[in-house]
Amino acid sequence: xxxxxxxxxxxxxxxxxxxxxxxxxxxxxxxxxxxxxxxxxxxxxxxxxxxxxxxxxxxxxxxxxxxxxxxxxxxxxxxxxxxxxxxxxxxxxxxxxxxxxxxxxxxxxxxxxxxxxxxxxxxxxxxxxxxxxxxxxxxxxxxxxxxxxxxxxxxxxxxxxxxxxxxxxxxxxxxxxxxxxxxxxxxxxxxxxxxxxxxxxxxxxxxxxxxxxxxxxxxxxxxxxxxxxxxxxxxxxxxxxxxxxxxxxxxxxxxxxxxxxxxxxxxxxxxxxxxxxxxxxxxxxxxxxxxxxxxxxxxxxxxxxxxxxxxxxxxxxxxxxxxxxxxxxxxxxxxxxxxxxxxxxxxx
Amino acid sequence: xxxxxxxxxxxxxxxxxxxxxxxxxxxxxxxxxxxxxxxxxxxxxxxxxxxxxxxxxxxxxxxxxxxxxxxxxxxxxxxxxxxxxxxxxxxxxxxxxxxxxxxxxxxxxxxxxxxxxxxxxxxxxxxxxxxxxxxxxxxxxxxxxxxxxxxxxxxxxxxxxxxxxxxxxxxxxxxxxxxxxxxxxxxxxxxxxxxxxxxxxxxxxxxxxxxxxxxxxxxxxxxxxxxxxxxxxxxxxxxxxxxxxxxxxxxxxxxxxxxxxxxxxxxxxxxxxxxxxxxxxxxxxxxxxxxxxxxxxxxxxxxxxxxxxxxxxxxxxxxxxxxxxxxxxxxxxxxxxxxxxxxx
Numbered sequence: 001x002x003x004x005x006x007x008x009x010x011x012x013x014x015x016x017x018x019x020x021x022x023x024x025x026x027x028x029x030x031x032x033x034x035x036x037x038x039x040x041x042x043x044x045x046x047x048x049x050x051x052x053x054x055x056x057x058x059x060x061x062x063x064x065x066x067x068x069x070x071x072x073x074x075x076x077x078x079x080x081x082x083x084x085x086x087x088x089x090x091x092x093x094x095x096x097x098x099x100x101x102x103x104x105x106x107x108x109x110x111x112x113x114x115x116x117x118x119x120x121x122x123x124x125x126x127x128x129x130x131x132x133x134x135x136x137x138x139x140x141x142x143x144x145x146x147x148x149x150x151x152x153x154x155x156x157x158x159x160x161x162x163x164x165x166x167x168x169x170x171x172x173x174x175x176x177x178x179x180x181x182x183x184x185x186x187x188x189x190x191x192x193x194x195x196x197x198x199x200x201x202x203x204x205x206x207x208x209x210x211x212x213x214x215x216x217x218x219x220x221x222x223x224x225x226x227x228x229x230x231x232x233x234x235x236x237x238x239x240x241x242x243x244x245x246x247x248x249x250x251x252x253x254x255x256x257x258x259x260x261x262x263x264x265x266x267x268x269x270x271x272x273x274x275x276x277x278x279x280x281x282x283x284x285x286x287x288x289x290x291x292x293x294x295x296x297x298x299x300x301x302x303x304x305x306x307x308x309x310x311x312x313x314x315x316x317x318x319x320x321x322x323x324x325x326x327x328x329x330x331x332x333x334x335x336x337x338x339x340x341x342x343x344x345x346x347x348x
Numbered sequence: 349x350x351x352x353x354x355x356x357x358x359x360x361x362x363x364x365x366x367x368x369x370x371x372x373x374x375x376x377x378x379x380x381x382x383x384x385x386x387x388x389x390x391x392x393x394x395x396x397x398x399x400x401x402x403x404x405x406x407x408x409x410x411x412x413x414x415x416x417x418x419x420x421x422x423x424x425x426x427x428x429x430x431x432x433x434x435x436x437x438x439x440x441x442x443x444x445x446x447x448x449x450x451x452x453x454x455x456x457x458x459x460x461x462x463x464x465x466x467x468x469x470x471x472x473x474x475x476x477x478x479x480x481x482x483x484x485x486x487x488x489x490x491x492x493x494x495x496x497x498x499x500x501x502x503x504x505x506x507x508x509x510x511x512x513x514x515x516x517x518x519x520x521x522x523x524x525x526x527x528x529x530x531x532x533x534x535x536x537x538x539x540x541x542x543x544x545x546x547x548x549x550x551x552x553x554x555x556x557x558x559x560x561x562x563x564x565x566x567x568x569x570x571x572x573x574x575x576x577x578x579x580x581x582x583x584x585x586x587x588x589x590x591x592x593x594x595x596x597x598x599x600x601x602x603x604x605x606x607x608x609x610x611x612x613x614x615x616x617x618x619x620x621x622x623x624x625x626x627x628x629x630x631x632x633x634x635x636x637x638x639x640x641x642x643x644x645x646x647x648x649x650x651x652x653x654x655x656x657x658x659x660x661x662x663x664x665x666x667x668x669x670x671x672x673x674x675x676x677x678x679x680x681x682x683x684x685x686x687x688x689x690x691x692x
C-alpha cells in the first residue's frame with residue numbers, strides 16, 4: 001500500500017463457490033464464501049506472506065491471482081492492467097510474468113514427461129526461444145535450482161520430494177516471471193528439506209528480484225521469507241503489516257492467538273510464555289458469522305462486533321502500512337510473540 | 349488441497365521395481381534413465397505368459413495378412429468345391445462326408461475337406477481368420493477412437509456436456525445389444541437392398557462394424573471420462589494452465605500420455621471380445637454369411653455336421669479358443685506391465 005505503483009493490486013476480491021442441490025432440477029442453494037473481499041497489493045520484488053489456518057482461503061486467493069479460478073467479484077490488476085476477467089488470449093502476455101509453485105511436488109509434475117520437457121514446456125507454449133536454445137536454458141535453470149544439469153532426460157519418478165519441488169521452481173523460473181505465487185511450497189516436504197527449498201526461493205528472490213506471494217501456514221517460515229505478512233481468517237484479511245511490525249506488535253486478537261500457538265523450545269527454568277487458547281472451531285464459510293468473522297471465538301467480542309464488520313484500517317498506535325480489522329485492537333506491550341530464531345528448521 | 353501423500357499422488361504413474369533390481373545387475377550405468385514406457389517394456393519382456401501370448405497373437409495376424417500368399421503357395425482357394433468337382437467316391441462319399449479318416453486329412457488337404465460342399469478346410473480357415481480379424485480390428489480401432497474422444501471431451505469439459513454424454517452412455521450400455529443386432533440387421537439391409545437383391549459381403553461387413561461400434565464405444569468412453577475427471581484436478585494440469593497452455597495442448601500433451609495405459613488395456617481386451625461377438629453373430633445368421641469365409645460361418649457349418657464329422661468343427665473351434673485366450677492373456681500382461689501397482 002505504501003508503494004504508489006504496485007506490481008499487483010487486489011481490491012475487494014471475492015470468490016464464492018456455489019453449492020448445487022435439489023432434485024430433479026439442480027439449482028444453487030448456497031455458496032461457500034471462500035474469499036470475501038480481500039484488499040492487498042504487492043510491490044515489485046517484494047515478498048508478501050499469506051498465513052492462516054486450513055480452509056481460510058489462502059490457496060483460493062493464490063489461484064485467483066494466477067487466474068486458475070474465476071473471481072466472483074472484486075478487481076485484480078497487474079501493472080495497472082485489469083486482469084480480473086481476462087480470457088486465455090488476453091492473459092497470454094501476462095502469463096509469462098505471473099507463475100506459480102505448487103504445494104504437492106508429487107502431483108505437480110507430469111509423470112510421463114522428462115524433466116527437460118517439463119521445464120521447457122512453458123517456453124514452448126509462450127514461443128520463447130532463448131539464445132543458445134531451450135535445452136541450454138533448461139540446463140542453466142537446473143543449475144540455478146541446485147540440480148544436476150545431467151538430469152535433463154530423467155523422469156519425475158526418479159527424484160525425491162525436495163528435488164521435485166526444485167524442478168517445480170525451475171519450471172516457474174523458466175519464463176523469467178516478475179511475480180511468483182507459491183502455494184505452500186514446502187508444507188509437503190520433510191523439515192530438513194524445507195529449509196533448503198526456502199533458502200533457494202529466498203536466493204531466487206534476491207538474485208532475480210522476483211516478487212512473491214508466499215502462502216503458508218508455518219509462521220516461522222513466513223517470518224523467514226516475507227517482508228510483509230497478511231493474516232487471513234475465514235476468507236478475510238484480519239491484519240496486514242510489515243514483518244517485524246506484525247510479529248512484534250500484533251494488534252488483532254487472532255494474530256496474537258496464532259503467534260502464541262507457535263511451538264518453541266524453552267529451557268526448563270525459563271517460564272513458558274502465555275498461550276492463548278481459542279475455543280471452538282472455525283465457523284463454516286457457507287454461513288459465516290455476521291459482523292466480525294472472528295467474534296465467535298474472540299474473548300473481547302461485544303454486540304458491536306456482531307452487528308458491524310470492522311474495516312481493515314490503520315488503527316491507533318499502528319505504524320504506517322500496518323492495517324488491522326478489529327474494533328478493539330490489542331494494545332498492551334506484553335506481546336506473547338514467540339522467541340523465534342531466524343532459522344525455519346529450528347522453529348518447525 | 350490434497351494431502352500430499354506420495355502413494356495417493358500418482359495412480360497412473362509407473363514406479364519401478366525394475367530399476368531397483370537392475371542396479372544390482374551388472375550391466376546398466378548409474379546415469380542411465382528410463383522412461384515409464386521403457387520400464388513397462390522391460391517388465392513385459394520378463395513376463396513369459398505375456399510374451400508367448402504376444403507371439404501367438406502376432407502369428408495369427410501374420411497368417412491373416414498373408415492368407416492369399418499362403419493359399420497361392422499351397423495351391424488352393426477357399427471357394428472351389430474340390431469335393432464336388434472331383435468324381436464321387438474320390439474325396440466325398442455318397443452322403444457327402446470325406447472318405448479318408450479324420451475329415452479327409454492328407455497331403456493335398458492339410459486340414460481335410462469340408463463335408464457336403466467339399467471345400468478345402470485349410471484355406472477356408474485362413475480366409476476366415478482374415479475376415480474375422482479384419483472386422484474385429486477395424487471395430488476396435490473405431491471404438492477406441494470414438495470412446496477416447498467422447499470420454500476425454502466429457503471428462504475435460506464437465507458440466508452439462510458431461511451430464512448429457514454420461515446419460516447417453518448409460519442408455520447405450522443398458523441396451524440389449526445382441527437382441528438388437530438380430531432384430532435390426534435385416535431392417536438395415538432392407539434400407540439399402542431390395543428383398544430379392546443379393547447383399548454383397550462388404551456390405552455385411554460394414555454393417556457389422558457399424559453395429560458393433562455403435563454399442564462398443566460406451567464402455568471405454570465411460571472409463572476414460574472417469575480417468576480424465578481424476579487427472580484434470582491434478583496440479584500438473586494447473587501448472588500447464590498457469591503457463592497459458594491451450595485446452596488442446598493440455599488434452600494432447602498433458603492428459604493423453606497419462607491415458608495410454610487404460611486405452612491400451614481396454615483395446616487389447618476389446619479385440620478378442622469383438623472376434624467372439626462377430627463369430628456369434630455369424631453363427632446366428634445375422635453377420636457374415638456363407639460362402640464368405642469366416643470363423644463364425646465355419647463354426648456354424650461345423651455345428652451341422654459335428655455328430656458325424658467332428659474334425660471340421662475342431663479346426664475353427666480350437667484355433668479361435670487359442671486366439672481369444674492368447675489375446676486375453678496378452679491384455680492382462682499389458683496391464684501388469686503398464687500398471688505394476690495392480691496386484692492380482
